[in-house]
Amino acid sequence: MESLEDNKYFKEFCEKNGITKVYQKHNYKIVLSMLHETMNITIDDMVHQTEKEAKQTIKLFKNNLKTEDMALNLRKRSLNQIREIYNSFNVIDNSKYEIKDNYYFKKFCNDRNLGERSKKNYIDHLKTYVEVMDISLDEALDSQRTSDEIEEEIRKYENILSEDGYAVKTINNKLQHVKIVYRHFNKIKNGHTLGNGLNSRIKKKIKTSTPSPAQIRAKKEDEKEEIPQFDKNGQLDIYYDPIFKKACQELNIKTKQNKLTYKAALSHFLNTIGMTFNEFIKSNPSPLLLKSYFNKFQGYMYLDGMAESSVRIMVGKVKKLCKHLCFELPEPEKEIYPLNKKGNPKLLVLEKDPSYNVDDDPLFKKMCEERNLSRNTIKCYSSSLKEYLVFHNMTLKEIVDEAEEEEEQGIRMKNRKIKQRLMDYRTFLIKQNMTRTTINTYLSKTKTVYSHFEIEIPDLPRVKMKNERQVTYFDLPTRDHIREALELCDLKGKALILFMSSSGTARAETLSLTVRDFINGCKEYTTKTNLKEILEELQYRNDVVPTIHLRRIKTDKQYYTFCSPEASYHIIRELLLRPEVNYDDALFNWSDGAMLHFFQSINDTKNWGRVGKYRFFRSHALRKFHASNIGLPTEFVDALEGRSKNKVHETYIKTNPEKLKEKYLECMGNVMIGAIPLSPETIKPAPRAQMGSERKPAPLTQSYDPTLNFNLSSNQTSVTNNGGNQGVWTRVVGRTPRANIKSGTGKACSLNGGDKRISFFTTG
Known part of the structure; x- marks a missing residue:
């Protein structure tokens, strides 16, 4: 191993491939040592081998690894590392096995219009095939090769994969991709069964000559003479309509049951838009009009309480019939009426103008600019206003103009439309089983929009709403819950949970933190100036309580908070494991959605259920855990969590971070989980580091000295x-x-x- 470190070829290989980490070099050293022990071949011998000798070496080394009962993934990695060394010194011509830039592969991808993910799968499987069979893709698709030769080659490839220990499912997957490429270039016929792969395992069921009683009954029903029937209004039933019957015949809809499902979907659709089948065909609707029809159809089905899967099936059947009748369908897009968390539809499109979007409305944009709203606040206003506008089927300009016109006419407030519109909207929200908080938020945002355009807001009469379940102390996670959650997490997840539970920081502020914020808070614990050196010095300490300066995104208030040594311990180690780390990198490298999914998965894995409408274990529950358990007076808890004081206090009274830290250290143990061993000295304020001297790490063990008196x-x-x-x-x-x-x-x-x-x- 020592000779390899000084070997010029090994050094050259590491420099070429950017292998700088000690553990990376160690992996290659192990593989080269195995090669030397089993075959007496050194890296010097490898560099001077011919291509034929190199391939023979790889083959023999592969057989040796099999005899040692090494796991498949370790075998693959070892062989790949040997191939990399050969390729690095151009012993083996690797261009022969190149797939991505191959002419045939490019043509295949273009003909089949493959996406990036599918291309990657084909590249991986084809590369394995050409490397194992030692054949380029051009040679494989050579026009001189017969289908029998290709069949024999694929059988051989299948046997090699089987001997290498690949799972049956993996073998079938690899064979399937190779066969598809051959079939695309007409090298083998469709449906060819090769070897013991996927196709050979699928056997067609042989129908018995004697039909079952159910089949006999269905056949009799289909053969019955159909007598045309009419509805209440004297209109011919859709099922017996000649156009519908012809469409079913051309679409190969044979059984009566299938025809009835198509008929039910079409009838429901026509009832929604208020037309007969003949009127709908004669109207020849445009794609935009069809889009509004489908939106309305889908929305009404959701309002009727129909399951999402049933709605999809119904809409799909109607679209299939419309397409067959040569109507130009609108371009596919996301659901216009997606369900919210409570299973209620969110109506997002105006019935009279489906193309209208409040986000693009000049008035709405102007309001957001004048109020200097943040991105998240704009989203809140947008979602609330969309619901209000769609409910009344009006644009923002129309509701503002209507209210201004009534004010100019001097109509009494109780008789104005704005009051009735707000009351009707509130009633609609209540019927949607929304919570009191959500209803008040939606109404508040809507009223604010009116107020911004200087519209008088009427006083709405009080209405009884369902009370929300009040969260108690016993509904919050305990230390035991947090410990159980930590058992499911990797280092990155542990750092996040321990930070949020010990600091009480909200999700938005946690995600806004940078590495610079954390390092600036740890200045009193280090004398280094280089980021990497700071982290390496701090990793040996277990008493780091950083002073973190934050800005509350919700209120734009600046405040100080602190986290426990166990949180710092995990954060520092997570940063050290990153390939690269810079001051401006996010301290917690999570997206908003990823964090949400992270907490949801923990809660669902542990079957902790919900408290009210929210999951038991979520990021905000950790903030409540901190506030309820730290044991400080309310004013200190508010200061640590960034809650605003009244205006007078905010103006004249400023928080001293050093005094606040002393208070935090006194009660820090109340929000610690016990994720690392800590010395008793940890809970004391650490003295500031002196320049030119380094503090020794605090001991991790606790001891007793019986000689003290x-x-x-x-x-x-x-x-x-x-x-x-x-x-x-x-x-x-x-x-x-x-x-x-x-x-x-x-x-x-x-x-x-x-x-x-x-x-x-x-x-x-």
């Missing part, structure tokens, strides 16, 4: 031994009566005032 009065928390420099940390549980701890006593003693116990530890 001291008296501890009721107001003492620490004492220094007269004979040395050993400090003693003490904490009294409950009240603090007098205690006398003598030499040779145990780790805890009974106090004069009762059965309270006192713990003390020594730190070197």
